[in-house]
Structure formats: structure tokens, C-alpha cells
Amino acid sequence: MSNLLNVVKISGTYHLKGGVKGVSYLEDPKLLEGNKVIIETPAGQKRVVTVTEVKSLPGNKITLEFEEVNTKSEAALLANALVYIKRELINIEEDEYLVSDIIGMEVVDNKYGVLGKITDVFETGAHDVYVVNEGAAEIMIPVVDEFVKEIDFAGKKIVTEIIDGMLPEKG
DSSP states (O other), X not given: OOSEEEEEEEEEEOSTTSOEEEEEOOSOGGGGTTOEEEEEOTTSOEEEEEEEEEEXXXXXXEEEEETTOOSHHHHHTTTTOEEEEEGGGSOOOTTOOOHHHHTTOEEEETXXXXXXXXXXXXEOSSOXXXXXXXXXXXXXXXXXXXXXXXXXXXXXXXXXXXXXXXXOOOO
């Protein structure tokens, strides 16, 4: 795993003074306040900024304000950018991982071969569910030992053993 974690995806501007809104992958996004983060635009440009304020919105949405971004036009340049922090800022146990560690990993099933890449992870009351895009179809895999056999962070691959019926019907 990289030393940097993607913790927010910026979706757009929030107000005239340079605030942005986005989706947070953190349980407690408030820990970003007062810390320096790296913003990477879709074009690959990176810059370091200081988070001055974080507000939670419904769901996993948040607003962010940065010391170095003061106008709506500056904030608009950050649309679809990713916000990264150093892994050390978050207290995670050795056997824990973040959603951003999983997104984009390739899923390979022992019976069916390559299923696609993980595009989303959502929580249910009992366990997480991986959403895997396979072409136009989505496969949902409950994150339980019965189906998820191995998570290889170094190889960015997840090995599964899904059952018949979990794959989308071929039209």
C-alpha cells in the first residue's frame, strides 16, 4: 500500500469563497482540519494545501475549505480532484484497510476468472459489499470469508469464490 491515501473526491464548488464539496472515504473527516493534504487534479497536477474547515453533509458527503483557495474560480479548478493524506494521520490497525485502498483493485474469481475492478464499497448492517464493474454490468460481492478469499494489496488484486447466480445474466 502506498504511503498516501485517497480520502476525498471533490465533486465541485460549495460557495463563493473557495469552498468545495465532495465524497469522503473517512469515518471521521474532521481529522483533516489543520492538516496539509495533497490535491491531484484529473490532469495530474498536484498541490499541497492546508484544510481549515470540514463540515459533514448527509451521507458521506462533506465540504472542505483550504487556506490557499479563496475564490469560486480557484475552487472550480479542483472539480473531480482527489485529496490525499499521509497514511500516518489515520490510526488504522495492521489488519485494517480503507475503502480507498480497495477501489480500483482487480477482482479475480477462482472459477470465473477476471470479474472486473472494484468501483465502490458500501456498508450493510452485517458486512461491506464490493461493487465490481464487469463491462456494463455490476457484480455485488458480500465481504465475507465464504466469497472473499484473499486481498493482495501489493498486487492490487482480490481473489474470490463466488457462486452461480451472483454473476449478471448474459443477455
